[in-house]
Amino acid sequence: MKGRRTALSNRPVWLDDKTKSTMDRAIAREQSLSRLLMTYIVTGVIFMLLPGTFLGVWNLIKISSREAAESISPAWIQAHGHAQLFGWVGTFILGIGFYSIPKLRKLKPFALWEAWMCWGLWTIGVLIRWLSNIYPWHWRVLLPLSAVLELVAFMIFFRAVASHRPAGGTPRPWEPWIFVVIAATMGLLTSLLLNLGACIQLALNASSPAFPHGFDQRYLIVSTWGFLIPMVWGFSSRWLTVFMGLRPLRNSFLLVALGLNTAGVVAGFIEHFVIAAAFLLAGSATAIAAIRFFEPSSKAAKTINVHPSFPVFIRMAYGWLLIAAALSLWASLMNEAPGVWGASRHALTVGLIAAMVFCVGQRVLPSFCGMRVLWSPRLMLLMLILLMAGCTLRVSAEILAYQDYAKWAWDVLPISALIELTAVTLFAINLIATFARAPVVAPSPLTMTTE
Numbered sequence: 332m333k334g335r336r337t338a339l340s341n342r343p344v345w346l347d348d349k350t351k352s353t354m355d356r357a358i359a360r361e362q363s364l365s366r367l368l369m370t371y372i373v374t375g376v377i378f379m380l381l382p383g384t385f386l387g388v389w390n391l392i393k394i395s396s397r398e399a400a401e402s403i404s405p406a407w408i409q410a411h412g413h414a415q416l417f418g419w420v421g422t423f424i425l426g427i428g429f430y431s432i433p434k435l436r437k438l439k440p441f442a443l444w445e446a447w448m449c450w451g452l453w454t455i456g457v458l459i460r461w462l463s464n465i466y467p468w469h470w471r472v473l474l475p476l477s478a479v480l481e482l483v484a485f486m487i488f489f490r491a492v493a494s495h496r497p498a499g500g501t502p503r504p505w506e507p508w509i510f511v512v513i514a515a516t517m518g519l520l521t522s523l524l525l526n527l528g529a530c531i532q533l534a535l536n537a538s539s540p541a542f543p544h545g546f547d548q549r550y551l552i553v554s555t556w557g558f559l560i561p562m563v564w565g566f567s568s569r570w571l572t573v574f575m576g577l578r579p580l581r582n583s584f585l586l587v588a589l590g591l592n593t594a595g596v597v598a599g600f601i602e603h604f605v606i607a608a609a610f611l612l613a614g615s616a617t618a619i620a621a622i623r624f625f626e627p628s629s630k631a632a633k634t635i636n637v638h639p640s641f642p643v644f645i646r647m648a649y650g651w652l653l654i655a656a657a658l659s660l661w662a663s664l665m666n667e668a669p670g671v672w673g674a675s676r677h678a679l680t681v682g683l684i685a686a687m688v689f690c691v692g693q694r695v696l697p698s699f700c701g702m703r704v705l706w707s708p709r710l711m712l713l714m715l716i717l718l719m720a721g722c723t724l725r726v727s728a729e730i731l732a733y734q735d736y737a738k739w740a741w742d743v744l745p746i747s748a749l750i751e752l753t754a755v756t757l758f759a760i761n762l763i764a765t766f767a768r769a770p771v772v773a774p775s776p777l778t779m780t781t782e
């Protein structure tokens with residue numbers, strides 16, 4: 332029998348050897364999982380900063396100086412988009428999925444080497460993709476290779492978190508949010524398969540590593556509305572109801588929202604854009620009604636260790652979701668509308684997705700990554716204000732400039748880009764400084780939580 336102080340009490344608790352060794356193993360696993368998650372998050376942050384945002388800012392400054400949206404290489408635009416969607420947000424989702432899904436579903440633990448292997452293949456795949464878009468050296472080999480690596484990494488992830496191996500006891504029945512996350516995972520799989528098919532097609536028949544415009548637009552509907560949006564809804568339903576003290580989830584509405592959204596993605600992929608946009612708008616409104624963001628809360632929000640304004644920014648992010656869907660309806664009703672499509676895309680990716688990552692990420696990641704506390708809640712507020720301001724300027728100026736409604740709006744676009752760049756840089760600083768801090772509590776099975 333050995334004395335051990337637990338995280339909840341300083342008084343030694345007497346444990347027999349078997350219990351002690353089980354606890355030691357659980358603590359060691361939790362520490363390994365936290366290290367793994369930190370590696371995924373830091374990798375995602377690196378993709379977000381340089382290949383993603385910096386390249387996006389560079390592209391926008393060039394477009395604005397030439398006052399022509401089509402004046403830069405489509406391969407560079409796609410390099411930026413892929414780095415943001417898959418290099419940043421995708422890497423975060425894989426890492427958080429490895430850390431949280433087996434715990435939330437009470438599954439048997441997966442082998443850690445699988446998660447490290449997935450990280451290696453995914454990172455190399457996304458990096459090669461970016462490089463072969465930017466500098467087309469041996470791209471006919473590297474482009475399909477990058478797509479294969481991404482797909483294999485995904486399969487490893489899927490096998491680890493989607494298995495049916497309950498850790499013992501009665502398996503938990505599947506709650507609706509799990510169906511939404513599964514739909515999002517299928518959206519990711521579809522995006523990766525389309526990506527692989529298109530990369531092989533380009534390698535065999537094309538003269539440049541860029542997807543043709545028409546296919547790219549359809550592919551983006553799948554990878555944004557078909558993958559990221561249900562992922563955001565799924566994790567919002569699981570976590571935000573608790574964090575924001577919202578009224579109980581309307582489960583049936585959530586499933587209806589998922590159905591409408593899926594119908595919208597399918598319609599968009601087969602180029603029925605007006606019908607698609609109508610479904611996506613209806614799906615978004617239904618998801619908001621399901622999670623009850625804009626109804627009075629039933630409990631106080633849990634904002635400990637983050638800035639208390641957290642619920643306000645979540646509501647703003649969901650406001651951007653409606654704006655993005657409404658803009659895509661407007662764009663689909665016009666003949667040629669690159670500015671409105673671009674504005675809709677960034678309302679979705681910056682207004683909703685980046686804002687959700689900034690809010691929820693800073694709420695959950697410090698504790699998942701070894702029971703740490705966010706370095707600066709005030710910096711969190713500043714970056715969220717900058718992100719919202721940059722996004723508002725970007726979305727409005729993109730419509731005015733690209734659609735030829737107002738010439739002065741070309742001068743606003745680079746300013747919006749620099750404001751957004753500052754916001755994402757502050758997010759990176761806050762997260763890295765948080766990881767550099769010592770944990771507030773020693774890891775213990777009693778403190779291992781996904782809430």
Ligand code: HEM
Pocket residue numbers: 384387388390391394400408409411412413415416420547551673674676677680681684685748751752
């Ligand atoms: C500083 C912030 C950002 C800037 C300055 C920026 C800039 C750009 C520019 C100039 C384009 C070309 C099309 C257009 O003019 O609309 C573009 C496209 C795109 N961006 Fe961004 N962006 C930013 C943030 C983001 C974020 C956070 C995401 C995703 C999480 C994202 C995803 C995309 C996607 C998917 C495309 C379309 C790529 C394609 O056509 O294949 N962007 N961005």
